[in-house]
Amino acid sequence: MSPVPPEDPHLPPRSRLRFAWLALGGLALCAGVIGIVLPLLPTTPFVILAAFAFSKSSPRLHRFLAEHPRFGPMIADWSAHGAIAPRYKALAVSMMLAALALSLWLAVPQRVLLLQLICMGGAASFVLSRPNGPR
Numbered sequence: 001m002s003p004v005p006p007e008d009p010h011l012p013p014r015s016r017l018r019f020a021w022l023a024l025g026g027l028a029l030c031a032g033v034i035g036i037v038l039p040l041l042p043t044t045p046f047v048i049l050a051a052f053a054f055s056k057s058s059p060r061l062h063r064f065l066a067e068h069p070r071f072g073p074m075i076a077d078w079s080a081h082g083a084i085a086p087r088y089k090a091l092a093v094s095m096m097l098a099a100l101a102l103s104l105w106l107a108v109p110q111r112v113l114l115l116q117l118i119c120m121g122g123a124a125s126f127v128l129s130r131p132n133g134p135r
Helices: 016-037 043-057 059-067 072-081 086-105 110-129
Strands: none
Touching: 016 043, 016 059, 043 059, 043 072, 043 086, 059 072, 086 110
16 A cells, blocks of 8 residues: 655645535636626626635635636735726626516516516625725
């Protein structure tokens, strides 16, 4: 039986929880990337969740996200100030409105519209209530 290599002191201990955080980070990042082109999914909260999950499981992936030219500024603003930049707020709310308009145009059932209004209203309220940050 070969000896177990020493663990990197910068990594969290190997455990099922680490793999759960890694899986959550991967799923959140996928949802965030899909949210770039699909107006029903907001990108910013999923990227922030992915960064948090990767900070618990993979310093390398966390660093990749934090240094990414598109996602890095979002993460930095959120980490430092709990902030979402005004342009991301405007983009998120306009995409929610576009998705709602599409649902109206497609004449989706009223209960679906009501559910969309409740969910998107809550998401928009949260996004708009965050500080703008220093930028």
